[in-house]
Amino acid sequence: MWTLENLAAGSVYFGLVMYAAFGGADFGGGIWTALASGPRAREQRGDLFHAIGPVWGTNHVWLIFVVVTLFTTFPKGFAAIFTALLVPMVIALIGINFRGAAFAFRHFGRQTGEHIPFVASAFAVSSILTPFALGMAVTATATGKVVFVNDWVQAEPWFWIGPFTLVGGMIGMAICAFLAPIYMTVRTEGELQRDFRRMGIMAGLMLGFLTTVEIPVAMIDAPLFAGRLLASRGIPFIAVSVISGITTMILLWRDRFLLGQIAAIVTVTMTITGFAASMYPDILIGQLSLAAAAAPPATLRAFFSVLAIGIIILVPSLLFLYWTFRGESNTKLQSSGGLNTVTEKITMDL
Amino acid sequence: MDNVLSARALMGISLGFHIIYATIGIGLPLMLMIAEGLSLRTGDELYHQLARRWIRPAGVLFAIGAVSGTILSFELGLLWPRFMAFSGPLIGLAFSMEGFAFFVEAIFLALYIYGEQRLSRRMLFFCTIVLTVAAAASAVFVISANAWMNTPAGFRLVDGKLADVNPFQALANPAWAHEAVHGTLAAYVATGFAMAGIYALSLLRGHRSDYNKRALTLALAVASVSLPLMLVSGDWAGTILAVQQKPKLAAMEALFTTTRGAPLIIGGWPDPATGKVLYGIRIPKLLSFLAYHDTDALVEGLDAFPPGSTPDPRLVHPFFDLMVASFFIMLAAAVWFWWLRWRRQEVPLDKWPLRALLFASPFGMIALECGWLVTEFGRQPWIARGHMRVAEGVTPQASIGLVLLTFLVVYLSLTVGLMILLLRPASTEEVTEKSHGDRHVDS
Numbered sequence: 001m002w003t004l005e006n007l008a009a010g011s012v013y014f015g016l017v018m019y020a021a022f023g024g025a026d027f028g029g030g031i032w033t034a035l036a037s038g039p040r041a042r043e044q045r046g047d048l049f050h051a052i053g054p055v056w057g058t059n060h061v062w063l064i065f066v067v068v069t070l071f072t073t074f075p076k077g078f079a080a081i082f083t084a085l086l087v088p089m090v091i092a093l094i095g096i097n098f099r100g101a102a103f104a105f106r107h108f109g110r111q112t113g114e115h116i117p118f119v120a121s122a123f124a125v126s127s128i129l130t131p132f133a134l135g136m137a138v139t140a141t142a143t144g145k146v147v148f149v150n151d152w153v154q155a156e157p158w159f160w161i162g163p164f165t166l167v168g169g170m171i172g173m174a175i176c177a178f179l180a181p182i183y184m185t186v187r188t189e190g191e192l193q194r195d196f197r198r199m200g201i202m203a204g205l206m207l208g209f210l211t212t213v214e215i216p217v218a219m220i221d222a223p224l225f226a227g228r229l230l231a232s233r234g235i236p237f238i239a240v241s242v243i244s245g246i247t248t249m250i251l252l253w254r255d256r257f258l259l260g261q262i263a264a265i266v267t268v269t270m271t272i273t274g275f276a277a278s279m280y281p282d283i284l285i286g287q288l289s290l291a292a293a294a295a296p297p298a299t300l301r302a303f304f305s306v307l308a309i310g311i312i313i314l315v316p317s318l319l320f321l322y323w324t325f326r327g328e329s330n331t332k333l334q335s336s337g338g339l340n341t342v343t344e345k346i347t348m349d350l
Numbered sequence: 351m352d353n354v355l356s357a358r359a360l361m362g363i364s365l366g367f368h369i370i371y372a373t374i375g376i377g378l379p380l381m382l383m384i385a386e387g388l389s390l391r392t393g394d395e396l397y398h399q400l401a402r403r404w405i406r407p408a409g410v411l412f413a414i415g416a417v418s419g420t421i422l423s424f425e426l427g428l429l430w431p432r433f434m435a436f437s438g439p440l441i442g443l444a445f446s447m448e449g450f451a452f453f454v455e456a457i458f459l460a461l462y463i464y465g466e467q468r469l470s471r472r473m474l475f476f477c478t479i480v481l482t483v484a485a486a487a488s489a490v491f492v493i494s495a496n497a498w499m500n501t502p503a504g505f506r507l508v509d510g511k512l513a514d515v516n517p518f519q520a521l522a523n524p525a526w527a528h529e530a531v532h533g534t535l536a537a538y539v540a541t542g543f544a545m546a547g548i549y550a551l552s553l554l555r556g557h558r559s560d561y562n563k564r565a566l567t568l569a570l571a572v573a574s575v576s577l578p579l580m581l582v583s584g585d586w587a588g589t590i591l592a593v594q595q596k597p598k599l600a601a602m603e604a605l606f607t608t609t610r611g612a613p614l615i616i617g618g619w620p621d622p623a624t625g626k627v628l629y630g631i632r633i634p635k636l637l638s639f640l641a642y643h644d645t646d647a648l649v650e651g652l653d654a655f656p657p658g659s660t661p662d663p664r665l666v667h668p669f670f671d672l673m674v675a676s677f678f679i680m681l682a683a684a685v686w687f688w689w690l691r692w693r694r695q696e697v698p699l700d701k702w703p704l705r706a707l708l709f710a711s712p713f714g715m716i717a718l719e720c721g722w723l724v725t726e727f728g729r730q731p732w733i734a735r736g737h738m739r740v741a742e743g744v745t746p747q748a749s750i751g752l753v754l755l756t757f758l759v760v761y762l763s764l765t766v767g768l769m770i771l772l773l774r775p776a777s778t779e780e781v782t783e784k785s786h787g788d789r790h791v792d793s
Contacts (some may be wrong), residue, residue: 093428098760
């Protein structure tokens with residue numbers, strides 16, 4: 001169980017959860033920016049834009065962490081995934097590109113941002129595009145349609161488009177759309193808070209619906225995955241995510257926003273965990289196992305020693321950061337220019 | 351367009367773009383550190399204000415560097431999966447370490463930017479120290495991956511499979527030390543000159559404030575201290591290349607035939623068909639001296655290596671010469687400025703020395719990009735020298751030309767968007783001030 005490659009897979013999984021929890025909320029902000037409507041649409045957009053501004057850079061650190069850990073510890077799996085899933089990865093990358101640009105553009109002047117239609121639309125489109133494409137790419141690894149011929153990866157060019165991955169892409173979007181407004185409920189008051197509460201509940205119902213639909217779809221389109229998900233290893237995670245999802249809805253309904261936020265994070269984490277548990281012990285289901293894809297033990301050991309040293313340096317730094325900005329309302333920080341900050345993330349999340 | 355060429359073009363464009371932001375992300379923290387340190391030491395508020403004014407560009411540049419870095423990490427897999435499957439276990443460590451350094455940088459940049467009200471001046475200064483160290487460390491680590499491609503180490507190949515993998519040996523590969531030192535110093539020179547140029551322009555336009563004078567002096571001081579070190583580390587790199595990467599040295603110097611007492615060829619156009627350099631200036635025996643510190647030493651030319659295993663000197667020699675020329679342009683402008691500054695005991699405000707600085711200001715970045723091109727083109731046709739050719743590392747996916755086209759459209763539309771934004775009249779003084787800074791670094 002505690003083999004080096006399993007620990008490495010755990011690191012990739014951890015990175016994915018962090019990226020979903022942090023980056024997901026960020027994309028979700030963009031999605032709701034596109035959908036903002038009603039009498040307070042402008043304020044909603046403004047708040048979302050400001051909330052996103054300071055935090056989005058940190059999310060990229062998590063994505064980079066996932067990619068780097070993947071190619072260091074599972075080079076063969078990394079090569080296979082990025083070869084077979086070239087198109088959805090390129091789409092995700094274009095989205096990331098536009099998001100970065102929209103962010104940078106906003107900083108050329110305080111008064112720009114949402115007032116420039118190009119920036120606003122680029123931002124919204126990329127916020128939808130990226131989680132959808134990444135959701136498709138991640139679920140595509142569970143279809144079993146990537147095969148190995150002569151030790152090299154082969155797949156139909158458009159294999160990644162199917163009912164299972166399309167729902168997977170939508171789940172990716174729903175996770176994002178679910179987290180962002182729930183995080184926002186803790187940072188807003190009055191009518192705006194009601195709006196974000198409503199958005200959170202809507203997205204939560206959507207996420208529940210999509211993940212429920214994905215199970216019968218998987219039975220047809222990704223049978224191996226469905227078999228593992230509905231076995232003893234997947235069921236507990238399904239149960240916990242259903243329970244925490246319902247808990248989130250109840251907490252939001254009863255205006256318990258801080259707890260609702262924690263329940264939302266648990267829901268998303270458990271959804272991803274259920275997926276990861278059903279993939280285990282493969283990186284490409286049924287075709288490439290973690291053990292077969294893993295780097296030599298010397299590399300894995302070196303990676304973990306670097307990880308340990310990194311944690312020794314990072315944890316006190318992060319604690320210092322939290323301690324410095326403890327209890328600070330971050331409205332002031334946002335207006336001062338909004339670089340990505342871990343701080344704002346934390347004040348936003350907890 | 352053929353697949354390999356498309357992949358190389360896309361990787362090159364993405365890297366060339368990322369390098370600019372990454373460079374400033376390394377250089378600017380050093381400026382922040384020095385300014386905050388001086389402010390603490392002298393009690394002069396102006397230095398502190400100087401540093402605080404650089405926050406906004408620092409934040410935006412850091413963010414763009416993060417995005418362009420994310421794009422690169424994807425492209426490693428999308429364009430070069432076979433290379434990554436081979437080298438991931440070896441160079442992954444360098445990238446992981448860079449990732450942590452980058453994370454530390456993010457944390458302390460956040461502390462420095464948002465901590466003004468919460469932290470003491472001493473603490474802010476401490477943040478800039480960590481920031482500077484972390485930024486330099488991330489450069490040093492990521493350069494290790496590049497150095498590994500030039501001098502692969504830390505493994506054996508048994509039947510085409512990796513064996514005896516030692517990632518730490520791969521990290522500390524033979525080319526790492528000189529590349530890391532030369533590359534990191536280059537970031538300080540490039541940032542220093544770029545910033546000096548901004549303030550020289552400001553002074554030329556008549557904004558003769560103490561603020562501008564001091565900012566110019568500080569930026570140029572950092573660049574000027576690093577400049578001679580560039581020469582020293584460049585010489586060091588050259589002598590090591592003469593041992594480790596002879597074909598690259600031959601291509602840099604456009605030396606076609608193995609020669610005893612080889613001349614240094616300045617400029618000119620190397621013609622592989624005839625094996626001659628057209629219009630170049632020759633300085634007898636200088637190359638032998640530079641490479642081996644012996645005027646009669648034997649220097650291997652491109653003909654000493656099997657055909658098809660050497661780089662094209664037409665892509666290496668001109669960039670090498672441009673890099674060296676940039677050095678002398680910057681040196682001349684800096685010497686002129688400091689000489690006047692020393693004679694008059696104050697910042698010279700004469701038109702011509704300031705214009706010279708303005709002219710020299712982009713050459714730090716130009717030199718840095720040229721140096722990078724020399725390293726990369728000089729490694730061809732290998733992706734991991736001696737072990738894997740570029741064509742063997744590329745993705746088997748056939749549509750890379752289309753991917754390149756897509757990204758060209760994306761980059762082009764972003765540039766157009768940026769231009770539209772920059773050309774809009776700014777409404778406030780503050781914004782005008784800022785867009786100057788950004789215009790420079792973003793263009």
